[in-house]
Amino acid sequence: AEAAWQGFLAFDKAAMADGAIPKKYKELMAVAVALTTPCPYCIDIHSKAARQAGASEAELSETAFVAAAIRAGGAITHATHFVP
Numbered sequence: 001a002e003a004a005w006q007g008f009l010a011f012d013k014a015a016m017a018d019g020a021i022p023k024k025y026k027e028l029m030a031v032a033v034a035l036t037t038p039c040p041y042c043i044d045i046h047s048k049a050a051r052q053a054g055a056s057e058a059e060l061s062e063t064a065f066v067a068a069a070i071r072a073g074g075a076i077t078h079a080t081h082f083v084p
Contacts, residue, residue: 031060032063035064
């Protein structure tokens with residue numbers, strides 16, 4: 001599936017490039033998504049890319065807590081479907 005793979009690579013490159021949202025912030029978003037997935041490969045790739053884009057350890061730490069809060073929030077919200 002070479003054509004599909006090349007298409008994905010082009011899409012990924014365009015999505016992660018600097019734009020209205022700087023690359024550093026896009027990589028931090030990718031880290032948060034990877035942590036909620038959780039995908040060890042994505043966590044590794046995007047945390048390294050975030051650092052290369054200038055993210056600090058403090059920014060990465062806060063990103064982890066945002067991901068944790070969103071994940072926990074989902075659990076609490078969905079619990080309202082069965083908790084009286």
